[in-house]
Amino acid sequence: MERSTLDLWVGIFVCAGIGALLILAMKVGNMASIGVGNDTYALNAQFENIGGLKVRAPVKSAGVVVGRVAAIGFDNERFVARVEMRVNKNFKFPKDTSASILTSGLLGEQYVGLDAGGDPAELGSGDSIKLTQSAVVLEKLISQFLYSKAAEGDTTKK
C-alpha cells in the first residue's frame, strides 16, 4: 500500500515535469509555428546590403510569416550577401516576386518581405529571386538627406 502511493506521487511528478516541458515547447517556444519541420522549400536571394538581418528572421509576405531565413553567406565574386530562405510548401510565389529587407517597427527586428509579381510560372525549390532591395541603412539615408538639403541651400542662395 505504502509503495503504491509513492509510485503514484512519482508518476504525478514525472507527468507534471514532462507536461511543463511540453507547455514550454508549445506555448512559450515557437515549436508550433511555421518554419520548423521539413515541409519547406529553399529560395535564394542576393542583396547588396542585408543590414541587421539574422538567421531565423521571419520571411513575410503581406505581413504574414511564410518562412524563415535559413542561412546568410557572402558571395566573394560579386561582393553581395547571399540569403537562403526556407519557405513553407503551402505558399507558392510567382517567378517575378521581389524580396526586400524591411524593419518591423522603428526599432524592431529586420525581416525579408516578399512582394508577389504577376508571372504565371512559380518559384521552385532552390530558385533565386532576381529582384531584391537592400536594407535601408540609416546613416546613408541621413547623409542623402543632408546633401540634398545642402544642395537646396546652394540653389536658393543663387
Place this chain on the structure above:
Amino acid sequence: MINVRAIGHRAVDGIWRLGYASRFFALVLASSGTAFRRFRLIVREIYFAGVLSLIIILVSGLFVGMVLGLQGYNTLQTYGSESALGVLVALSLVRELGPVVSGLLFASRAGSAMTAEIGLMKATEQLAAMEMMAVDPVARVVAPRFWAGVISMPLLAALFSAMGIFGGYLVGVVLIGVDEGSFWSQMQAAVDFREDILNGVLKSFVFGIAVTWISLFEGYDAPPTAEGVSGATTRTVVTSSLAILGLDFMLTSLMFRGI
C-alpha cells in the same frame, strides 16, 4: 614558510580528493546496472529527491517569475516597450534562472539530505554491514540516488520555468495590464525550442549530475563522526552551489554565443 607548506598541502589534498571523487563517479556509473534492474529503488529516491522538492521549486518559481514581471515592466516601460515583457521573462527563466535557481534549491533541499543520509549510514556502519552481507553499498544505496537526482533535476527545472512564466504572466498581464496577445506572441517569436528550451534542459541535466555527484561523494567520504557529517553537509551545499554557478557560466558561453 609554514603558510606555503599549508597551501601546498591543501592543493595536493584537493587534487587527491578530486581523483578519489572521479574514481567514485566511475564506480557509481559502473554499478548503475543493478539500480536500473531494480527500478523501484530509483522510484523511491525520485520521491524523496524530486517529489518532496516540488513545493519549494513551484513556490520559488512563481515568485521569481512575479518579481521578473514587476522589475522587467519597470525597466521596459521607460523605453515604451512593455510588450517585450514576455520575451524578457521567458528567456531569462528558460535560459538561466530556471536551471540555475532550481539547481541551487535542489542542492540545498535534496543534496544536503543525500549527504547527511549517506554520511550517517556510514557513521553508524550500515554501509559496512551491507558489505558484510555481500551487498554492494554503491550499487544498492548510492547509484539509485544518483539516477534519481539526474532524472529529477531537468523535470524540476522545467516546472520552475513554467511556473515562473505563469508568475510573470500573472503580474504582467493580469495585474499590470500588458497586452496579452503581444505578451505571448513576442515570447513565441523570440524563444526557440532547440536553442533556448533544449539548452536549458541540457543545463539542468548537467547541474543534476554535478549536484548529486558532489552530494553523494561528500556523504560517502564524510568522516564517521557528528562533526564530520555536519561538515560534509555544509561542504555539499557550498561546493555544489559554486559548481552550478561555474558550470552555468561555461555552458552559457558555449551555448549562447550569438550569431
